[in-house]
Structure formats: structure tokens, C-alpha cells
Amino acid sequence: MDPAAIQQIRRFNRTVAEGIGTFTDHFLGRGRPYGESRVLWEIGTDGADIRELRDRLGLDSGYVSRMLRSLERQKLVRVRVHAADRRVRRAELTALGRRERAVLDSRSDALAARILEPLTDKQRASLLAAVSDVERLLQPSMVRFAIERPTSADAQWCWRQYFAELDERFENGFDADVALPVDVREVTPPGGALIVARLHGRPIGCGSVKTPRGAPAYLKRMWVAREARGLGVGRRLLAELEGYARSTGAKTIHLETNRALREAIALYRASGYVEVPAFNAEPYAHHWFEKPLTQA
Amino acid sequence: MDPAAIQQIRRFNRTVAEGIGTFTDHFLGRGRPYGESRVLWEIGTDGADIRELRDRLGLDSGYVSRMLRSLERQKLVRVRVHAADRRVRRAELTALGRRERAVLDSRSDALAARILEPLTDKQRASLLAAVSDVERLLQPSMVRFAIERPTSADAQWCWRQYFAELDERFENGFDADVALPVDVREVTPPGGALIVARLHGRPIGCGSVKTPRGAPAYLKRMWVAREARGLGVGRRLLAELEGYARSTGAKTIHLETNRALREAIALYRASGYVEVPAFNAEPYAHHWFEKPLTQA
DNA sequence: CCAGTTCTCTGACTAAAGTCAGAGATCATG
DNA sequence: CATGATCTCTGACTTTAGTCAGAGAACTGG
Structure with a gap:
């Protein structure tokens, strides 16, 4: 494969990793471990079955269980048994949890806004077009x-x-x-x-x-x-x-x-x-x- | 700011983070902690001052020192005093370290190749163009x-x-x-x-x-x-x-x-x-x- | 209804990542 | 040449992330 193309993709990976890094820090910076933030996020406003969480996040069952206990102690999450199958448990956000999640949400927005902010309108349009091209063309490899x-x-x-x-x-x-x-x-x-x-x-x-x-x-x-x-x-x-x-x-x-x-x-x-x-x-x-x- | 634009950037961040994640796993998968791989990589073929490493990686002085000891034990790195300033130490790769770094390098190449591989020539060209646009337009925010x-x-x-x-x-x-x-x-x-x-x-x-x-x-x-x-x-x-x-x-x-x-x-x-x-x-x-x- | 499966949880671990406070050597500067 | 700054290192910690085995409750299919 064309080495120049490979180098360009590698440079892109590096550049974006740097940007994403600040995203992760941002996400983190709530006095809470990253793992817990991810779980909180993944539960979503509608709640989620615990097995689903495990699956989507690719985490060990015991590990997720412990994080949920911690989030419960922080009064962010409530876990109850599933209506149809009582082996399964369902995690839901409390009002406080919903607020916390909204904060994470607005942080993601803020990061995206920070990327767009220093650009002119024309540059913004080019960026959005390029971004959607990259996403589309990245799909096959994902x-x-x-x-x-x-x-x-x-x-x-x-x-x-x-x-x-x-x-x-x-x-x-x-x-x-x-x-x-x-x-x-x-x-x-x-x-x-x-x-x-x-x-x-x-x-x-x-x-x-x-x-x-x-x-x-x-x-x-x-x-x-x-x-x-x-x-x-x-x-x-x-x-x-x-x-x-x-x-x-x-x-x-x-x-x-x-x-x-x-x-x-x-x-x-x-x-x-x-x-x-x-x-x-x-x-x-x-x-x-x-x-x-x-x-x- | 336009909410649709923000959502699009967020989606992009998420997509790319997923791709980068596999990169990190790849980088990792050498039976060596990620931190050590990063240090090994950052030393580069020409070596680097330890303070420089600390700076570029944003790590604690004690932490870097310990990782270097570990890499020395693995015979991948050699640390010697700086010629001009004997407070400063300089890390250099051994022959073995250079080989290890080359492996990391080829893994990065392989990941990039995996992104390009499932594309047609035309798609590849579009991706490279889009990638270079994104990089250029991401710069101001970085x-x-x-x-x-x-x-x-x-x-x-x-x-x-x-x-x-x-x-x-x-x-x-x-x-x-x-x-x-x-x-x-x-x-x-x-x-x-x-x-x-x-x-x-x-x-x-x-x-x-x-x-x-x-x-x-x-x-x-x-x-x-x-x-x-x-x-x-x-x-x-x-x-x-x-x-x-x-x-x-x-x-x-x-x-x-x-x-x-x-x-x-x-x-x-x-x-x-x-x-x-x-x-x-x-x-x-x-x-x-x-x-x-x-x-x- | 029983044998096997699914789901969650707890206990007991380990490894990685990172922090903090000095100690000791070396250097720069008035 | 004393003083303060710089640089690296060690020891003593903590937190985060994750793994593994097994227990107990609930479900499913024959």
C-alpha cells in the first residue's frame, strides 16, 4: 500500500487522538472515575438493562455491578428488577443522575463548539463536509x-x-x-x-x-x-x-x-x-x- | 452555535474515538503496559532527554523514572548523563529497543493500512483528501x-x-x-x-x-x-x-x-x-x- | 419438575497508573 | 562561593481498572 497514504492516515490518527484526549479529560474532570462516567452516560435517560450495559461497554459483570453500587451510593442511579424477567436488573437514572448526565452532555457540546468556534463560516462548512466524508469512508474499516x-x-x-x-x-x-x-x-x-x-x-x-x-x-x-x-x-x-x-x-x-x-x-x-x-x-x-x- | 453542526462533530468524535481505541489496544498488545510503550515510542531512534519525555508525555518525574528503570531491566533502553549538563539524563534505545520500537511502528502502519484496505482507489483518494481537510481545520482548535x-x-x-x-x-x-x-x-x-x-x-x-x-x-x-x-x-x-x-x-x-x-x-x-x-x-x-x- | 442456563452479585485478587515528599547531585548567578 | 534553582531518583502511598471463581435467584425446555 502507498506509504505516503499510510503516513497521512497515521498523522490523522495522532492529531485526532490528541483532540480526543482532551475530550476524555473533559469527560473525566468531574471528580469521578472515567468508568463510572461511561456507565452513567450509557444508562441514558431511559435506563438500560445491566446485561446491555455490560455488553455495550465490554466490561466484566462484577466490575459493572460494583460501579453501579458506587453510583447508587452517590444517588445518581437506581437499580430495580426487570418487569418481565426477574433475573435481569435494570438501571435507571435518578433526577440527580439525569442532571449529572446533562452536564456530561453539555461538556461534549462544549468540546465540539470549541472545535468550531475559531473557524469562519466558510471553514466551518468545509470542516463539516470533510468530517462527514471521513466518517463515511471510515465505516468499512470499522x-x-x-x-x-x-x-x-x-x-x-x-x-x-x-x-x-x-x-x-x-x-x-x-x-x-x-x-x-x-x-x-x-x-x-x-x-x-x-x-x-x-x-x-x-x-x-x-x-x-x-x-x-x-x-x-x-x-x-x-x-x-x-x-x-x-x-x-x-x-x-x-x-x-x-x-x-x-x-x-x-x-x-x-x-x-x-x-x-x-x-x-x-x-x-x-x-x-x-x-x-x-x-x-x-x-x-x-x-x-x-x-x-x-x-x- | 448551530446544534446540528455540534451534533455532527460529536458523532465524528465518537466514531473516531472508537477507531483510536483499537489503535490503543493494538499499541498495547505487546505484553507491556501502555505507559511503557509510550515512553519507548517517545524516546525515538535519536534518544531524548528525560525532562523532555516528562514534558511531552505530561507525566510525573517519579513515574517516568520508574518506567525507565523497567525498560532498562528489559534491556530496551539505556540512560546516561547529558554531555553538557550533568543534572540532565538522556534516554537512548538499545538495539533491542530499536527493534521493539520498529514493531510498534509497523503496528501503526498496519492499523492505517486496515483503514485504507477495504476501500476502492477512488474512495481512498477521497478519504485522504477529507482527512487532510479535517486536519487542517482542526488545527485552530488545537x-x-x-x-x-x-x-x-x-x-x-x-x-x-x-x-x-x-x-x-x-x-x-x-x-x-x-x-x-x-x-x-x-x-x-x-x-x-x-x-x-x-x-x-x-x-x-x-x-x-x-x-x-x-x-x-x-x-x-x-x-x-x-x-x-x-x-x-x-x-x-x-x-x-x-x-x-x-x-x-x-x-x-x-x-x-x-x-x-x-x-x-x-x-x-x-x-x-x-x-x-x-x-x-x-x-x-x-x-x-x-x-x-x-x-x- | 428437574437439569441446565442466564443473570447479578460478592469476595479476593492483581496490575497499571499516578501522586507526593523529600534526598542528593549539579548548575547558574550574584 | 553561598544560595537558590533544576533535574532525577527513591520510598511510600492511593486510585482506577480489571479479572476470576463461585454463590444464589430466576428462568426455560424437555
Whole structure:
């Protein structure tokens, strides 16, 4: 890759890290550990389930629990049991907590304002345009792929989105009960895997692969959210799934698909899949594809 | 300020912070505390004085000392006394340290490459253009002003730059021994102040003000580095100096200047200074200005 | 209804990061 | 050449951040 381009990106990283540093200091500067501020912020005005907090902040369960106790002692937060599931607890801000959060909010505003303040109107407009370009073009590099349990809430959500889209796009609709079933065990290691693509922590796509021993790997239910298309997520998701299949020793991967899914078919062809005769009786399928998995 | 603009900048901050976070993790992931990595990095291939490290990293003297001991134990760093001043110590990388630093370097490169990698050539070009716009337009907000001792190395450097520029621009050159002298005490609180403007830690301008009790404040030796002009540094430096003078109770501020310094004169006029009769015998001056300091 | 899972919490740790108060060597200056 | 300032270092701390194991309550699916 072009070394000058890399240097420029590195300079940008450094510059922005410096700016962000002052943001962090700012956020901090409330006589409260940064961790607690983050939790306070993340709870939001509507409250949040504790498991959600843990997840979004990527923190240990015991650690979050302790921070919540501390915030409770400061009368900023109230924790109560979840109405529907009494194992789960929900954190909510007290009136005082809400005020504290508003202070953090206005500090973020103040920092942003400090960036804009010394600029002329014209410069401001250029900055906003450039900033939105950078954000858009940074997105592809911020997509993360990870194997997840197919029973997780997000994986289930992806599958629902996927089914809804098939139902909309197939000429005669789609009913998951009619299609060949996918057993949870078949897409959980070592039987296979389900990979979720995320942007800023939110799922934007998923795909799964079954890896039966001594048989071709079998790609299932690949989906990319509409708003995330054009970022190359599909291509990379496919590569991740193939990589997993390859790691289990699979020599070939195959899949079936419906003729309505034109972009998917184009992606498969571009990725080296070739059409083969039907290898199963999936009622919704019109095309069957196969690709050899060369060991890297 | 436009709330939408502020929200956009905040979103940008958040997005980039997420990216920077992965950078930090990357940097870290060497079985070594982040602090030590930073020190290792900052020493650089040419070595660095310890006081310089402390300064650039903003760390406690004891803390840095301990980290250096640890890096010495790991045979990455060698500390020896400074040739010219035996109080000062200089840290240098060993061959092993240099190799370690090269690893950090290549990790930074890899991160930058990961940002560029999923983009098409056209997108890459747009990103680089946008990134350079953002950097340029972020600069004004990253300038920091601070009162410093006029005896500090950076303050002295600024004065030398200033004198050199005057010598170049005045029709008959400039000799600091001929001009009215500035005593160190007169521009050190409480007698006055010297303010240094910095960008990324490097000095890019300075200015000073004498604040004799019961007399007008007196602005001296204001200078902005050529490469930092057009960022509004002069205007802000002037405002900082006036602010200091105001804080000491001064009711008026005055200054003299040479006709060759056209931008400076324009700045003074734009900032509310009006020309007055000569109030001293500065041999290099052609204009004398004065401005009332209204209490904010 | 029971076995396994999920969720939160507590106790007992560790490591990293940073602060503070001197001590001792060295230098600059009147 | 005494005085004060500068620089680095050590010892003695504290706080923050985070990990790990396991207990107990609540839920879920067969």
C-alpha cells in the first residue's frame, strides 16, 4: 500500500487522538472515575438493562455491578428488577443522575463548539463536509466480524430481518417453516458457525455455515442490512465464513439461493462460485453454487 | 452555535474515538503496559532527554523514572548523563529497543493500512483528501496558550525567532541591544506574563505583557511562526494577553510597533487599538497604539 | 419438575497508573 | 562561593481498572 497514504492516515490518527484526549479529560474532570462516567452516560435517560450495559461497554459483570453500587451510593442511579424477567436488573437514572448526565452532555457540546468556534463560516462548512466524508469512508474499516451463538438476541434479530426481506422479495413470499430447517447445533462450533457483522456494536449482517465432517461446508442465511450495503460487508462476511469452513478442514463449500437475490448471486459468482446441479430439495431455491476451498 | 453542526462533530468524535481505541489496544498488545510503550515510542531512534519525555508525555518525574528503570531491566533502553549538563539524563534505545520500537511502528502502519484496505482507489483518494481537510481545520482548535517562564528554552527560542524576523523585515535590520530592553522579571507574574502558543506541543507563537501597578499594561514582543499564520493565533494570543492584563486590574493596554509589521498593525486596529502619540523612545517604533480594557 | 442456563452479585485478587515528599547531585548567578 | 534553582531518583502511598471463581435467584425446555 502507498506509504505516503499510510503516513497521512497515521498523522490523522495522532492529531485526532490528541483532540480526543482532551475530550476524555473533559469527560473525566468531574471528580469521578472515567468508568463510572461511561456507565452513567450509557444508562441514558431511559435506563438500560445491566446485561446491555455490560455488553455495550465490554466490561466484566462484577466490575459493572460494583460501579453501579458506587453510583447508587452517590444517588445518581437506581437499580430495580426487570418487569418481565426477574433475573435481569435494570438501571435507571435518578433526577440527580439525569442532571449529572446533562452536564456530561453539555461538556461534549462544549468540546465540539470549541472545535468550531475559531473557524469562519466558510471553514466551518468545509470542516463539516470533510468530517462527514471521513466518517463515511471510515465505516468499512470499522465493521467487526465475530462468531456468535445463534440463540443470542442479535443473531435472532438478524434472522428475523433476513426472513422478512426474503418474504418481501420472493415472488411467492417466504415461510421459514417451509424452507429446509437450520438446527442451532449445526451453526454452533464445532458443527458450524454463525458470524455477525457489527458496526458501532450494532448488528448489520450475518451469515452461517454448516461444517459436517467429511462433507462440503454449506453456506446458509447470509444477510446484510440495507443501510450497510455498498460497504463491502457481504464480500468480507463471505470470506470470513469461508475462512471458518476452511479452518475445519472443509475442501468445498456450497449453497443454494433464490433467483430474486440478484446481488447475492453476483457476489457468489464474483467470489469464484460456479453453478452446479441441485444438491438438495430446498423449495425456495433456483440456483445451487459450489466453490473449492483452497488451503491458504 | 448551530446544534446540528455540534451534533455532527460529536458523532465524528465518537466514531473516531472508537477507531483510536483499537489503535490503543493494538499499541498495547505487546505484553507491556501502555505507559511503557509510550515512553519507548517517545524516546525515538535519536534518544531524548528525560525532562523532555516528562514534558511531552505530561507525566510525573517519579513515574517516568520508574518506567525507565523497567525498560532498562528489559534491556530496551539505556540512560546516561547529558554531555553538557550533568543534572540532565538522556534516554537512548538499545538495539533491542530499536527493534521493539520498529514493531510498534509497523503496528501503526498496519492499523492505517486496515483503514485504507477495504476501500476502492477512488474512495481512498477521497478519504485522504477529507482527512487532510479535517486536519487542517482542526488545527485552530488545537492551539494551546499557557503562561510560561521567559527563561524556558521554548520561550527563548520564540524570542530568537522573533528577533530574526524583525532583523529581516525592518528596513535597517534589528538589534535587540538597541531596542528598549525587557527584563525577565517584568514579564513573569506578578510583574507581567509571557504566553506561549503551542500546536502539538511545539511552540508556534508567543507574546508578553508588562503589568506595572497603576499604569497601563504594556504589550511586548508578540510573534507568530510563519507556518502557523492564518489560523487566528495572533488574534487569540492578543486576547489572552489582554485577558491577563485585565485580570491584574489594568484599565488600558498600549504598545509600540514598526511600520514594517503590517499584519500586526492591521490586527491591532481590528482589535480596537487606536493610534496615540509616542509614549516612549523605542528607536524601532513608528506607531504607538492604545486600547481600553473593559472589565468583562 | 428437574437439569441446565442466564443473570447479578460478592469476595479476593492483581496490575497499571499516578501522586507526593523529600534526598542528593549539579548548575547558574550574584 | 553561598544560595537558590533544576533535574532525577527513591520510598511510600492511593486510585482506577480489571479479572476470576463461585454463590444464589430466576428462568426455560424437555
